[in-house]
Amino acid sequence: MKLLRIDSSARRNSVSRQLTAKFVEAWKKENPGGEVIERDLALTHLPLITDEWMLAAYSDPAGLTPAQRETLAVSDKLIDELLAADTIVIGAPMYNLTISAPLKAWIDQIVRAGRTVLWSAQGAEGILKNKKVVVLTSRGGSFRPGTPTAQFDHQEPYLRHILAFIGLTDVTFIHAENQKPGELAEAAKSAALEQLQQVAVGIRRPELAELREA
Ligand SMILES: Cc1cc2nc3c(=O)[nH]c(=O)nc-3n(C[C@H](O)[C@H](O)[C@H](O)COP(=O)(O)O)c2cc1C
Structure with missing residues (x-):
């Protein structure tokens, strides 16, 4: 089993990074032989789309x-990581009501x-x-x-649509x-940490996730 961890916060000790780290920890417990691919977008050279x-x-x-292959090299590498993974965990800070620029640059690639x-012809x-x-x-x-503020969330609806566009429809x-x-803040973070551990367990053992939801 392979897990791809993607971080996209500018901050090193960010909340979303703490969440992805905890998810990796819980996933590793469930998948002791599994491999984790780490992709930190704050440390990745992500070119903008050009002509x-x-x-x-x-x-x-x-x-x-050869020059065109070089132009697509970053895109190829990032897509290979996605194709190799069974599970993808994305840490996404909200910036200005949407995702961070590095996460958008990753999506463009x-x-x-x-x-x-x-x-x-069918689309x-x-x-x-x-x-x-x-996520x-x-x-x-x-x-x-x-x-009343739900209408300003341009993060979850956007991510759901663009992930579904490339076939990723099983998104939590x-x-x-x-x-x-x-x-x-602290209570909300603790609740998220608790919830993500259940999801990490549920991926491997869906019957346990159902029991916990009941
Ligand atoms: C540049 C910037 C823009 C932000 N814009 C919003 C926003 O529009 N809505 C919001 O609820 N929080 C906003 N925040 C707060 C962040 O979402 C919050 O600090 C979050 O914890 C960031 O994730 P991180 O801790 O993983 O970096 C913004 C923070 C920064 C640095």
């Missing part, structure tokens, strides 16, 4: 020049025709099937469904909300 990138990405792979999405079809995704967010405010979100100085 050259698009030309290369939409060319026949067999006819790529991994959503790619022919590698993660197929285009046909687009995601290639990445049968993988579980757990662990950290936010200063609260955006619970049914509250756990939010550590209210992560600003104040009495609510």
Whole structure:
């Protein structure tokens, strides 16, 4: 079994990093022989999409020049990591009501025709099937469904759509909300830590997750 851990906070000791670290720990306990691939987007060179990138990405792979292959090298590496993983855990801080720029740059590199999405006369079809995704967010405010601020959450709806576009439809979100100085922060983080451990166990042993939900 392989777990891909993606971190995307600018802060080294960030809340979302604490959540992904705890998820890895719980996952390793359940999968002692498993492998964890670490991808820290704050430490990764993530080029922006350019004209050259698009030309290369939409060319026949067999006819790529060495320069074009180099242009796509980061994208290829990040997609290979995704393809290799059975489970993907994404740490996502909320910045300005959405995801961080490094996470968006990662998405721009991994959503790619022919590698993660197929285009046909019927439209687009995601290639990445049968993988579980757990998104662990950290936010200063609260955006619970049914509250007046829910409409400003451009993080979970966006991630759900773009992940589904490449075939990743089995996605669980756990939010550590209210992560600003104040009495609510610690309890919200503890609740998220508790919840993510149950999800990590449930991936391997769904019967235990069902028992806990009951
Ligand atoms: C640049 C920046 C923008 C932020 N924008 C928002 C926001 O729009 N809504 C919100 O609830 N919190 C916002 N926050 C607070 C963060 O979501 C919060 O600090 C969270 O814990 C960040 O995740 P991290 O601890 O993993 O870095 C922002 C923080 C920063 C640094």
